[in-house]
Amino acid sequence: MGIVIRGASVLGQTSQDLYVDDDGVLVDEAPDGAEILDADGLVALPGFVDLHTHLREPGREDAETILSGSRAAAVGGFTAVLAMANTSPVTDTAEAALRVWELGREVGLVDVQPVGAVTKGLAGEELAELGLMARSRAAVRVFSDDGKCVHDARVMRRALEYVKAFGGVVSQHAQDPSLAGPTACCHEGETSGRLGLPGWPGIAEEIIVARDVMLARHTGSRVHIAHVTTAGSVEVLRWAKAQGINVTAEVTPHHLLLTTDLLSGYDPTYKVNPPLRPQEDVDALRAALADGTIDVVATDHAPHARHDKEHAFVDAAFGMLGLETALSVVRTALPELSWSDVARVMSTTPARIAGLADHGSLEIGTRAHVVLVDPEVSVTVDRDASVSLSRNNPWHGRALTSRVVHTVYGGQFTVRDGALSA
């Protein structure tokens, strides 16, 4: 029956109507008998695409499932998520990738696109079935050992050469294990010294970013740097892009707003890998996102069951929730970012990096993946209102700017008036 989205500010520009036909495609005139949605005062953007989501299924369905994670994604305005490979078992075969892809389709709230592991079992030694995963119906294009760094340069070089053949990309968790150490749990600096916590130095990240942009140049292949956190990494990326090296990078919402200062209470909610950094790094990340040195925002949504997270700081699991709050955190951290830039960093560019051709655009003839946002409202986050199965929410009790009101996925409402529609 179709939808007429009436009077939305499209990409923050002048108000216009958007038309969705009964096949779920954006068209240029109102379909007969369409439902009218009053979107006056709302901003319309292409549905968000998350390059970095942990859905925990298979293996840790007590923390999140493909169903609950898809629900959290829809609430956050996402219409596609890339599910990281560090599940149990690891997504390192075509069968495993296809299973995640099929489960995502069964749920049907967002496109769940599996990320393939770079190495078997994330062990960092032997390449996983990259070609078979790429040629499967899941059509895997993004490969990552996320959670672990592909630290062996020879393995990383081989992986880059391999994925080049089918237009794939390697997403690197940049963290040299020989500099970061097995017990590190926060940024190495003044705060870690005062708190007596073993730290990760920024250089552990930067040295891998520098190495991998050189490997991308050498192989002519494409590398993506996951969750960049330091000003030094930004400098390397800026240089690499100026050379024309094929590198893209992401920043998480939390690294745009939270700093090491939050660690003084030893609250494991703020324990995350890579760690929160000082304000000067946060400032550099914001500037880099605004000027395009960092290409995209990716959530690193990392749900954890209470019994894994509620421990002494050194023993607690790494990670925080991110899907439902991503847009609001970005708006709060960078209020000056234009809506077309928000669409660029949260939809258009991540869709391009992941090779998801039917996402990232509101052009006539594309599938209708649309998010409608109340731009100025302030909302106080309540972790118990989350649709995630987990509660490790660093935003609980904080007032954030803007709110996802409706999400349309392939012409169907997944979220209506802020609530799941099914």
Ligand SMILES: [Zn+2]
């Ligand atoms: Zn990671």
